[in-house]
Amino acid sequence: MTGTDVAARPDDLATPGGTAGVPIEMVGLGRDFGSVQALADVNMSVRPGEIVALLGPSGSGKSTLLRICAGLESASSGRLLFAGVDQAGIAPHQRDVSLVFQHYALYPHLSALDNLTLALRYGRRQPKKAAVARARETLDMLGIGALADRRPAQMSGGQRQRVAIGRALARQSRVVLLDEPMSGLDAKLRVELRVEIVALLRRLGSTALFVTHDQAEAMAVGDRVAVLNAGRLEQLGTPDEVYDRPATRFVATFVGSPPMNVLDGTLSGGVLSGPGFAVAAPAGATSVGVRPEGLIVSSRASASAVPAGDTDLGSGPGLGSGSGLGGGAALGGDGTAPADGILRLDGTVVVSERLGAERVIYVQTPSGPVAVRVPTDSPAQPGRSVILTASAATCAFFGPDGVLLPAQH
Known part of the structure; x- marks a missing residue:
């Protein structure tokens, strides 16, 4: 040595x-x-x-x-x-x-x-x-x-x-x-x-x-x-x-590829409203989040009535009712009473990214770009007008301090 x-x-x-x-x-x-x-x-x-x-x-x-x-x-x-x-x-x-x-x-x-x-x-x-x-x-x-x-x-x-x-x-x-x-x-x-x-x-x-x-x-x-x-x-x-179940908004937007989509809004009368969306939310909520696989993509042609199970353009597997991320029925974009229990956003596909055995599309909405996981054979290609929906079970709500709020029951 x-x-x-x-x-x-x-x-x-x-x-x-x-x-x-x-x-x-x-x-x-x-x-x-x-x-x-x-x-x-x-x-x-x-x-x-x-x-x-x-x-x-x-x-x-x-x-x-x-x-x-x-x-x-x-x-x-x-x-x-x-x-x-x-x-x-x-x-x-x-x-x-x-x-x-x-x-x-x-x-x-x-x-x-x-x-x-x-x-x-x-x-x-x-x-x-x-x-x-x-x-x-x-x-x-x-x-x-x-x-x-x-x-x-x-x-x-x-x-x-x-x-x-x-x-x-x-x-x-x-x-x-x-x-x-x-x-x-x-x-x-x-x-x-x-x-x-x-x-x-x-x-x-x-x-x-x-x-x-x-x-x-x-x-x-x-x-x-x-x-x-x-x-x-x-x-x-x-x-x-x-x-x-990310404990904070930071964790939600840092963990995941792509990370959770988080939409900011203003709470009034139990309704969190933001550009192009309104959803029933717990007290203190300032934003709602949903994972890319929790969203369903539908053609804008079915805008008059979008059933929660409509997957004509493909969708991610969703998190399921057992995810425990939040609750509350979705409302129409005009802030009306709960209609069909889903969060809804209209938008246009701007990017389609192939990631191995799946595809991620990015949809431009009034609240900003939203990432969605879809099958590789999904027809949701750039330029396509689509409707994004998410069940209440896939939504997370965060307060002004960025901390996850308890799920509604």
Whole structure:
């Protein structure tokens, strides 16, 4: 080993924690950088062995939260506990945490095998023979056993990132922290690698926090998803809970591809009215939302009476009455009494986008563009005049603070 390698060795190494993940508790966690509040009052519990995806746009506080867990940043307020033990004042190398960076951070002069072996010998104090065996096993699990003798410069980006991930997972730490580990890879490699990462984490049983700004990745990787915005935790729930019942307007419009359509209106006499629509709404509602698959597309020729089941131009599968997103019967665009229990908007198709086995059309309405999922053979092509309808069960209502309102019954 070189002098640099020896110098990198911590003076007080953590005792190996095996493969058992530990619970993580964040209580009122905050972090200020001068006048900038990077995190504000974050409360979150992570179960042992659970994978939680930290999702949010750039600047939402995801990486800051991860760095606090790693011990690379200190919280300005609140407490962070691993297995009930407050981590304040505990050095990074004493926390039994493995960190996977966005950039590989591999030793360029060492082979893939030696990069992993070094982490085990100096991070876990394993004997050389055991460290080499564990390193080879990890490389094999990641499908790069044949690259054991190659240096980073001799590998592709995807291969280097596999080595970096393998180095972290080989240590079998009780907590694994991954900071956008696949952001520099192409789409195909991202899908392949996230499957491998989840499989390995499940096998090891480590508790894991996975930072990403890609909502599809978060929904695929996390047992639960924590959605952050401007340093605040907007929602923590399973992928289904976050998608089907977004806690806030931000979550609704951030999660989903395309995200939920949200229409703003003014509430009067129990009716939320906006450009081209009016719908019965709960007290305090200022906007109504519906997912692209919750809308039905019909020809404008049937404008006089649009039955809820009219799908002559195709429709998404809908969320079904069990989605629990809201309630209230739809009204006509003139704000009259409830007619047929559906939300209705007239518009013109402006874009038709093929997405694999389905198609998404964008319809220009008086309230702005609205995205709708339709079958690939739908005749709803650009220039077509259409009517969009949605059943009450597919609608969500948000108040002026952006928080989801309880469903009407």
